[in-house]
Amino acid sequence: MELIDQGHRRISRRLDLTRVRVLGTVAARGPVRPSAIAAEIGLTASATSRHLSALERAGQVAVEPDPTDSRTFLVRQTESGRAEIDTTIQAGAAVFSKVIADWPDEDVATARELITRLNEAWARHGDTAADATPSGTGPRWRRARRPTNIEQEEN
Structure with a gap:
């Protein structure tokens, strides 16, 4: 628990972990409905919508009509979103490498x-x-x- 607590406190000062999880889910699943993101991560529809709106404003995801259901849309990762995930993974790996260097x-x-x-x-x-x-x-x-x-x- 101490590992999780310390890691979360240090990381959350720099980035929104839930937003990173949303972006990671979009990256892993390809074009995906917001409801599938919410179910996978355990978020409410409102929280998912809030995170997706922020990611869209940042240019990290794009939305497109869902060809099978006009009541919803699909979310896909952009090149900027892919770069954000790569940067986050590299930063985490660099810190972890320092922690276990010896x-x-x-x-x-x-x-x-x-x-x-x-x-x-x-x-x-x-x-x-x-x-x-x-x-x-x-x-x-x-x-x-x-x-x-x-x-x-x-x-």
Whole structure:
């Protein structure tokens, strides 16, 4: 959780993570309906519309009529949007490379494998990870971690 929290705080100062996810979804799925974007990311229709409007104003997406449904439209990525995704990925990779620069290759490989497993498990379980655990036990990841300096001082 600390990794996620620190990463989110640092990144969100520079860019809107939800907007990047919307743009990434458009990039991955090609011309796509706003409702499909909302469903994939878990946004409301209003939030999706707000992000798409901002991305369109920035020239990162374009809209076109949906040939199969005149009530909606399709969103596609522009060259500017593709460049934005590439820049974001490169910036994230550069920061991550600095963070793990002194790690041995074996540790990097292990971290990559475990993060991949975590992402796959998260995708399989969706929101069920938020289910309550038996009283007093707490989540397994929390029980297995090392206490912080503050927690050690409290005990």
